[in-house]
Each structure stands twice: as C-alpha cells, then as structure tokens.
Amino acid sequence: MTAEAPLRMVIEGRSLSNHGSVGRARAMLNNGQNALGPLADDLRGALTNPSDVLIDRPSRLLYATDASLYEMEPVAVVFPRTRADAAAAVGVARAHGVPVLPRGGGTSLAGQGVNHAVVLDFTRHMNAILDLDPDRQIARVQPGLVLSELNKAARHYGLHYPIDPSTANRATIGGGIGNNSCGTHSGLYGKTVDVVESVDVVLSDGAELRFEQTDERRLRALIDAGGREGRLYRDLRDLADRERDEIARRFPDIPRRVSGYNLDTLLDPDGINLSQIVVGSEGTLAVVTEATVQLAPLPSRRGILAAHFDTLIEAAEATVVANAHSPAAIELVDDIIIDRCRSSVGYAPLASFVVGEPGSILLIECFADNDAQLTEQLHAIEAELQSRSMGYAFVTETDSEAQARMWQMRQAGLGLLMSMHGDPKPGAFVEDTAVPPERLPEFVARFDAAVRSKGLRAGYYGHAAAGCLHIRPVVNVKDPAGLEQTEALASEIADLVVEFGGSLSGEHGDGIVRGAFMEKMFGPELVDAFRETKRIFDPDGLLNPGKIIDTPPFRENLRLSPETINSEPQGWLDFSAEGGFARAVEMCNGQGACRKFDGGMCPSFMVTQDEEHSTRGRANLLRQILNGAMPLEELSGDRLYEALDLCVECKACKAECPSGVDLAKIKYEVLAHRRQARRMPLRDRAFAHIPTLLRLASIAPGVANLLASSLPARAVLSLMGVQRERPLPHLAPLSFDRWCREREAPEPSRGEVVLFDDTFTNYVHPEVGAAMVMVIEALGYRVVRVEHRTCCGRPAISKGLLDHARSQARQNLDALSNYANAGLPIIGAEPSCLLSLRDEYPLLLPGEESAAVARQAFLFDEWLDRELQRDDTPEIFAGDHGRLLLHAHCHQKALAGFDQTLGVLRRAGYEPEAIESGCCGMAGSFGFEAEHYEVSRRMGELRLFPAIRASSSVPVAVTGVSCRQQIGHFTSAQPRHVAEYLAEALK
Secondary structure, eight states: OBSSOOOOSSOOOSSOOSSHHHHHHHHHHHTOGGGGHHHHHHHHHHSSOGGGEEOSHHHHHTTSBOSSSBBOOOSEEEOOSSHHHHHHHHHHHHHHTOOEEEESSSOOSSSTTOOSSEEEEOTTTSOOEEEEETTTTEEEEOTTOBHHHHHHHHHTTTEEOSOBOTTTTTOBHHHHHHHTOOBTTHHHHOOGGGTEEEEEEEOTTSOEEEEEEEEHHHHHHHHHHOHHHHHHHHHHHHHHHHTHHHHHHHSOOSTTOOSSOOGGGGGOTTEEETHHHHTTSTTSSOEEEEEEEEOEEOOSEEEEEEEEESSHHHHHHHHHHHHTTOOSEEEEEEHHHHHHHHTOTTTGGGGTTOOSOOSEEEEEEEEESSHHHHHHHHHHHHHHHHHTTOOSEEEEEOOHHHHHHHHHHHHTHHHHHTTOOSSOEEOSSSTTOBOOGGGHHHHHHHHHHHHHHTTOOEEEEEEGGGTEEEEEEEEOTTSHHHHHHHHHHHHHHHHHHHHTTOBSOSSSOOTTTTGGGHHHHHHHHHHHHHHHHHHHHOTTOOBSTTSSSSOOOTTSSBSSOTTOOOBOOOOSSOOGGGTSHHHHHHTOOSOOGGGOSSSSSOHHHHHHOOGGGSHHHHHHHHHHHHTTSSOGGGGGSHHHHHHHHTOOOOOHHHHHOTTOOOHHHHHHHHHHHHHHHSOOOHHHHHHHTHHHHHHHHTTSHHHHHHHHTSHHHHHHHHHHTBOTTSOOOOOOSSOHHHHHHTSOOOOOSSEEEEEOOOHHHHHTOHHHHHHHHHHHHHTTEEEEEOTTOOOOSHHHHHTTOHHHHHHHHHHHHHHHHHHHHTTOOEEESOHHHHHHHHHTHHHHSOSHHHHHHHHHEEEHHHHHHHHHTSTTOOOOBOSOOEEEEEEOOHHHHHHTOSHHHHHHHHHTTEEEEEOOOOOOSOTTTGGGBGGGHHHHHHHHHHTHHHHHHHTTTSOEEESSHHHHHHHHHHSSOOOEEHHHHHHHTBO
16 A cells, blocks of 8 residues: 555556557547537537537446456446437447446446447436337337336236346346346246347447337348448348358357347348347447347246255256256355355355355246146255255245245345455456356366366355356455466466356356457357458447457556555555555446445436436446546545535445445545634534534523524525525423433333434434433333433534544543443434444444444334343333334434334334435435525435325335425324334333
8 A cells, every 4th residue: 555546547458459449549638628619519510419428537437347357448438328329329339439338227237338438328327218018028128228117017907027037126128228238037037148139229329229129021122222331231141151051060059148249130031130140249349229129028927946965066966857847047146245145244144044044046937827836846956956965955935025035145246245354356257157057066166166177266156057157256356366366267267167167257248358368268259250250340440449349458457456556545444454445446347236226225326317326327437436547636625525425424324335335434434524724614613512402592592583584584594505495403491401301211120221312302202302301201200301411423523523422432431441341222313323332432432432332323123122022121111002103214224224113113013114325315415505405305206205295194214304395295194213102102
C-alpha cells in the first residue's frame, strides 16, 4: 500500500489492439476528455433526448467493469429510447470509427460486457413487454427487460420465461440473448437459443433487419434478390456448407455448448433462423432491439430433495444416478458456499436445512402434476441413492417458501464465494466448463487434482444435471505468482475440457477469458470460420470487437492485477476485518445483485434505475478513486458525493449483497473525509445535533410546537433546505424521562433489564417507552434507565461527524459497560439507535468493551421473543386482536431480522402480516431534505404504500420512528409501534 495511488489517465491494456476501431477509441481516450467532445456532440444531436448521452469520465468509469476479471474504459454511454435511437448511435459510432457495445445488466462473467466503445445501456428506457400472448405462449420484449419482470407478468397466465439463470432478478433478455444463457432447468427447456423465435437487429452498417425462421423457398428468394439481407444469408449458408464436416467434428454433442458462434444452426435443411446465430454472439454480430421469446407453463407441483454427501466426488457420482430419474434439475453446492452462507448476516437462515457438515449438497428438484406423483418421484430418487450408500442425510421439501430459501442459497453461490476477505478470491476464469453429464465424476476429480497440484482450493457449485459446474479456484491476481497460476490453470483446464468432449463455456460465454483459448476447443479452421462470420455481419469490426475471437491477452485489462496500487487514507472506522478501506470497496465484484427490484437492496436504484445509484456503481466509482483512475481529492469531492447522496444507509446491502458489501459503513467513512475537507452545511449540522435541539425544545414543548408550525419558522427551514410539505416531529407534553420519574414502579420478581431509550421515544413518542416498560414489568423485571448516557450517535454517524459520534459512543460505553459485564440485557425500541451499539460502536471503538456491550444489546421484540420461549415465563397476553400489517425498520431487517417480531405479535393474539417491501424512504433526515423529498416518496410508493392502501382497514405496526412518520404522511394509516400493540394485549 502507498499513501496515494499513481494517477491512471486511461484504463486500458498495455498491448496494441489488433482491432482498428479499438485503437481509434483508445487514441481518443489518451488525447483527453476534450477529444471525446465531437463524438458526444454527434451522439446528442442524433438521439431523441440529448440527456441520454454521458461522456464525463466518472459516468464512463461506471461502465468500465462487469462481473468478470476485466475492465476497459468506454468512450461514451448511451441510453436508447427507441430502435431509431439505437440505430442512430450505431451510425455515429460508425462515422467516428469506434466500437459499439450493447449491454444488459452488466452481470457478464467473461469480459464481454466491457470495451473501449460507445456503450448502449438498454435497461433504462428499452425495458418493456411490448406484447404477451398467453394463447401462443410467446412474448415480444425489448432487450433491457429484466427476466424476473417478464416472469411477474407471465405468472398471471400460469406461464414463465423458462430460462432461469441465478441472476434472473437483474439480468436482461438482451444480455441473455448475447450470452445464450441457460439456468437451472435447461434439461427441460434448453438454452436461450431454443426459446428465441425472432430478433430485430441493427447491423454495424445501419441495416435494420428481423431474423426469424426462414424456410428454403423464402431463403432462396432473399438470396436471389441480393441486397444486404440476401448477401448475409448467402454468405453464411456458403460458409456453413463449406465447414459442415469440421462443425460436426468439433462441436461437442452435449447439453451445454455455448462457446463460439452457433454455426451448427445454419445447417438445418428445412431453412434457417439467423436469430439463432445472433444468440450467443455477445454483441459482436448485431445490436438486438427487440425479441420474441417463448414462454412455458408453470409446473403444477414442485419439490426438492436435498441430498447430503461427505465429498464432492460422491455428489458428482450421485448426480449420474439421480439423472436417470429425469428430474427437473440437479444443482450442486459445496462446503465453501455453505460455510460462507452460515457466516453471512443476511444469508445464514437459508442454510437452516443443512444437516451436519457436508462436503457437498445436491438440490434435486422434481416437477409433477399432483402431490402423489411428486412424492413418488422424490422418494424413488432418495431410495436409489440410499440403496447405493450414496449420501448421509436427505431433506425433502415441498413447501414453496422453504424451497425458495433453498434456491436462494444456491443462487447466491457466486456472491457468497466472493465474500471472502483479503486479496485471494474465487476467480471467474474456469468457472463455466461443461462436459457430458455422465462423465462429470471423472472430470471433477481431474479438475480438482489440477487445482490442488498448484496448491489451490476451489469453490464448486452449478448445474450438475447438465454437466456444467461453476468452479472457482481461489487465486490472488494481485500477486504475480497468483496471476501466473491463474493463466496456467486456465490453459490446463481448457485442454482437460477438450479431452472430455466438453465446452469451455456452458452458459457464461467466451468473452476474453475463454476467447483466449478458442483454438484449443475448435481448432484453427473453425476459428477462421468464426472470423469470417464476424466479417459477414460486421465488416468494419465495430461491434464489441475482441470478444470470442481475436481477444486481448488473457492477462491484460484486468480489474485487479499486480499493477493495482490502492490509496489507503487514514480514517475513522475499523476496516481491519476487510483488510483495509480499499479492500472493503473491492468486495464488490460487479455481480449486480443491487440492481434487482425485490427485497430491500437497493432502494435508490429501484427508484432511479441509474447505475451510479446502485451499490455496485457507488463502489466502482470509489474504487477508481482509490486506485488512481481518478484523483484522490475526489474522495471528498462533489462527484462521489452525488453518487452517494441518494444512499439512505438502509444497510440492506450488508444483508442482501451476497459478497457482503457494506455501503452504509463505506459512506460514513467517505462523508467523514468530506466533512474534514469542507465546511458542513447548517442543515446537516442541525440534523446531526437533533437530540440537543429536541432536548432544548422539550423545556417548553407547547411553545416549541407552535413556533415550529408557524409560517416564519417554516420559511426559515425551507431556506435551509427542509421540505415545506413534510410535517415536523410534534413534541409530547410529557417526556418519557418525566413519565418514568413521576411513576412508581412495581417490585420486580425476576431481575433487571436495562432500557436504552432513544431521543424520539423520549421527546416525541413517550407512549412507546411506556408501552415497553409495561410489558417488561408484566414479565416481572425491573426497568433500569441508564444514568449519564447520551445520544446513540446515529444522527452524527449518518452525517459523517464520526469524531463526535465516537465521543458519544465513548460516553455510552462508560455508562453501559458495567451492565453488560453483569450479563444484563440492554434493550431499545428504535432499531437505528439500539443497533448502533451492535454495528457501529465496535467500528468506532474496537475492543472487548464495545464487543461486550454489543453482545448484550437487543431490540425490544428480539429480547421479548427470547423471554416468551423460556419455560418460567408467565402468560402475560390475553385475547384475540385480529389482523395487523407489519413494516419493519431497514436496520432491523438487515441486522436482526423480524421473524421474532411476528412471533411475539402472534403470541399476543394478533394475526400479523409482514409487508413485502424495502425501505419506506424516510431514512432519518433524508425524507426531510427538500432535494430528497420526491425520491423519498417514490421509495415508499414502490411497494409499501400500495400494500397499506390495499388493506386500508387493517392497522399498521412499525418498529421505527422514521417508518411511522413516512407512512403517516403519505397514507391514511396511523401506524403505531409494535410495543404499543403488545401493551394493549396485556392481561
């Protein structure tokens, strides 16, 4: 590490490119930002909306990486709104002689999603379902449509899009077409090439064509007519006929061959469909602007048999046996993924079905028409495996929610592997091999031996039934020896794949990482045929050049390499677990789980659908500052601040990012650097000191409320940037402090509980504190309130005042340590407050003292759930109280979960229903800030507000004061804290 990384003016490889268009793009980049001006002007002039062109370097750097080992700096980013926009962008790129890269969700793993090019991002605007015909079971869609969004629409008709990669909640149709994606159920439904009926494309010369099934008569007519389309068909048919024997000899006959161009599809005697050769071409042949795809009926019944094995090889052998029963899928998960899952804050519950310490698990899924058939199939597979002494434990699951949790663990395999701290990481360079399924055991044994011979270990997961495993050796590409191992192993495994009659890629594509070994698999003759195919479609080499064939060297254009030098600025929070601040940022591997539209991560991206408002985008921008692609001064600069500004610090990424990127923690550190370098705005300083302001105002709460609601006060606040329409907190006439002092507590019978109440409970909602006290005392405990404590520090932390937050933490640790050491529980009602003891205090003041307090800190409902499960706990609740909607605070969801909240409400006689939503959008001061008000509202409107309005007669329970404010402001509901409902249910 150095104090400051050297500045990298352009992100590019060392070698000269053998593609003229790439060379021209690199020349532009090396001539500085001004050299991109004419290209930008022409693009803006050609598109429907000039704002759909980004040319500034930070924006371009957001698109320099995908989920692979590679990064390449683009020359521009374009967001087409229409097919005409896409064609216009291609035309401008052609005029300037630079490449074009059509891009989906940026989740590609082989480097096909990066280039020195004009990047066409279809996800922002061209993401619609144009038509869905349930009778014909087809859909006409745009390329930026996310797979899971198509499934949501198709589900209404009992249908689904059958291609189901683990990234389906953020991967796009266009990206899947480029990759020839497959997924878990390819044994039933095939690859993308098997479900695409037609594509509309733009070629590099500007031709706009539709490729669909073309019979011999129409084919002959097209060829006879000449023109661009006729020449295309003629030349491709001639090429395929000439290479017929070599195609038969070199193309492996396996379920999962994705490598190379699909020349075999040109040999159909009944006609050809050129969409089939566009599929899997990784944007190198054509720009897809529309596609018609097949849908399939949803299975009536489905179930999973989770078979546990002592070793990986035993699981591979069992796959061959289970495959004979024609299951819908067999997925393998190894011990490394299981261990990473168990150690993850957000993912640990997903591994609850795992028995013991397996070396590998097979998730064997069956589909059936009824329950009896399903049970029979699952039992037959288990019985045969047991009869062969294969497996030591079997878990059968037919409940849909439990199955979904199992699949979630499998789908998170890549991210969970990448959650390893430190520089050695499970690399994506031999992770997509596919072989004949019956040869999988021998292949895995040979593969594992090759890995171990280099002193390495690997993580194994993937589609065992199809013979396609995603095997990730743990390598350190920052170390020269590690990079040498990486390339040597990649070459050795390519030879092994060919020996077994397999494919270098089973679904992730070739890109750079496997394109470098094309001749090993296909031989020089077919690689020349691939080059000719590329020339037929793209004679000027403009469309994503250097992918599949004629790639850059394996070791160049690496995102992380021995040349990576990171700045490691002195900071405030403890990043030792990650290996430092820069390595914490590098935990983001680009998989893009933050670009999904379900769960809690990432609410700002869900609203704006802007890459820079995703966890990945923010981490990438910060990484480029730390590694010298941008000046280190940008750490406290406006551009990074803008990218982080809409981050609401919900911590969903800490729980839902499989790789464990904790962007809230990273943002606190960045804000602290900004506060150190710049004057802090008055509004931010006021919000950071809100506890002091409320304490002073509570001296005369009636007067304070009157003044706060007055027109002059609101005008002043508006000038400070506080949204006029947002109601201010209304101070209670009697604070919780006074309520406690003025009452006489009953004698305890069971001991003491320490109450760490928050500022808003004290001054705004003392009824929440009173309700907690009533429930705690009903259980026979004395409530101890902490003397000499101060604010938890959350407001200061969220504004980057970490020195102030540390002093507050110090004071609270002094006040709480004796209680923690005595084993007393420290409980609170407000997740953002109480959980700071668990999450931030050990980072601000690392050591045993903060760790001891963290171990004893519990949310009220967390502690209550534990108490209610004790045998000696008295029955304190009575009656049935009906339905209740529950919205849990984001920090609670991320750090503690809310199953215990549902549990205590049920025991109290309620029928609670958790609202499936992410952040409410309030996020402390965020929702008060004028520039954030609309984004705050839109976050709530994604799912939360509609769910509440749909059940308007059902009362709403919350666990955080921000949620209470937000729901009360934007809906007709009057939410109350869970503690209040529990107190009302007491006997």
